[in-house]
Amino acid sequence: MDWKATYQDKIVSAAEAVKCVKSGDTVVLQQAAGTAMHLMDALTDRASELKDVKVIAHNIWETPRFLEPQYAGIFRHVSQFLDRGTRQAYREGRVDPLPAFYYQMPKYYREHPADVFFVMLTEPDEEGNCSYALNADYSVANMEAAKTVVAQINPSLPWTYGAKVSLDKLDYIVIQDQPLPELTKSETGGVEEQIAAHIVPFIQDGACLQLGIGGLPNAILNFLKDKKHLGIHSEVLSDGIIDLYESGAIDNSCKTLDKGKIVSNFLIGTKRLFDFADHNPDLLVVPVDYTNDPYVIAQNDNVISINSCLQVDLLGQVNADTIGGRQYSGCGGQIDFVRGAQMSKGGKSFITLPSTAKKGAVSRIIPHMETGTPVTTSRFDVQYICTEYGVVNLAGKTVSQRAEALIGIAHPDFREELRRQAVEEGLIW
Structure with a gap:
């Protein structure tokens, strides 16, 4: 089948895609500028239907909605690295740190497959492959191991070489241009x-x-x-x-x-x-x-x-x-x-x-x-x-x-x- 047809067949709205998440599931997000926040916001909109959803991500910059106090008991965040977006929620008891060597995280995900992986990818190239753009990190392991993969295709992402994924690995595709958060260069003293x-x-x-x-x-x-x-x-x-x-x-x-x-x-x-x-x-x-x-x-x-x-x-x-x-x-x-x-x-x-x-x-x-x-x-x-x-x-x-x-x-x-x-x-x- 032509990859373009496969691509079109998998496109749904974010609201439709996140229906695959159930109470008690584990959802994995990418980190930093590559986090698919559009998908996570859509899942947060379903908060009244859910409970005890574990959300694993590393290094979230800005405080996401799912970490706001009213969602305690619905979403439980696990992170290997706290940052400015998660420290306050940790102090208030809504983030559970995960002590682990960073390089061993892919092994962890292969041994503990996520129920759902929210990934942000580039648009496909001429062969129907997407780039991981900013985050190959633990993303490749989750792409291989997760039971369900929801991809946010973001035209704003840069195409990077080194790791790519074919469309057949994706269960749902949501097209959403999401501006990339920037971390300005730190001044030296x-x-x-x-x-x-x-x-x-x-x-x-x-x-x-x-x-x-x-x-x-x-x-x-x-x-x-x-x-x-x-x-x-x-x-x-x-x-x-x-x-x-x-x-x-x-x-x-x-x-x-x-x-x-x-x-x-x-x-x-x-x-x-x-x-x-x-x-x-x-x-x-x-x-x-x-x-x-x-x-x-x-x-x-x-x-x-x-x-x-x-x-x-x-x-x-x-x-x-x-x-x-x-x-x-x-x-x-x-x-x-x-x-x-x-x-x-x-x-x-x-x-x-x-x-x-x-x-x-x-x-x-x-x-x-x-x-x-x-x-x-x-x-x-x-x-x-x-x-x-x-x-x-x-x-x-x-x-x-x-x-x-x-x-x-x-x-x-x-x-x-x-x-x-x-x-x-x-x-x-």
Whole structure:
């Protein structure tokens, strides 16, 4: 059958498509700018007919209707990563965090198939295939495993290479142009620039980079304009890489895996990033169990992994996802890349943090984790720690050497007290 006929046969309204969801079902959404909110809003319109619907999504930017207080008991949200759109609902008891390694999420979905997967895709190409556009992440696994797939075809999405889906995988098609939410480029400040200045000397020509989003990655990228033959293998891409790509500093020519290609599993940014990604043959958007598998990461040489955290204690334990023992974000791919980078030939992993919080009133380098604070990256995994006061390599250092090194990059106002507590706790003598 001609794919165009198949396409037309599957087109329904959003209201009609979401009737496939029943009470007690599990519905999976994509994340960030690629979330099919038109479909979820249509499902929310059916709230009076439903109860106990589990909605799994990661990294929702803006607070969706289904998380409003009046829908408690109807929709229960599960997320591996809290963001600005979900934190308030979490504090009010309507979001249940899921502790999990990001790269293992596709495995989770294959072993726990969703009842319904809401996916946002591009319009079909001339062969009848759609692109996953901004989100291959855990989407490919859900496309394979979910019992029912409802696709929102969004003409505003960029076409990206790396993963695509044929129309026969889709049960219902809803055509709806949905403007893509944008995440503007974060401004860099003095602290970010100081931290970046400590890390940049470790980034040599030909290095393969993994960076997150925010002011620090942007500051680091600003320092790399004179570098040559850089590569990108990352879990997320934002606008910061575009200037380096266009200048030729990023050409991926030294990568030992996916040579010549920028590789990521999802995109976050502005229209400039989406336009950059559209039909760009040098960019691959592929599943997270490829990008974030430490054994895959390690196949590139000279991987430089740069991630951030909230606290580091004097043992080298890293807290990157909770405040006061309560979930704030998630581990994301931090541990995946910490391990993968160190397995890479010539690779290095960096965990970064400003030395203080609350306008200098609180040290982020602390004697020990408070009771109830989960450790994100263990002391056995950690390598380089960097603040605006310097960078230290904890790998191979004893407990006392670690404590001394970390005190040395703490804010000067807190070093004496940290040393006193370290002695009191038997970390140094």
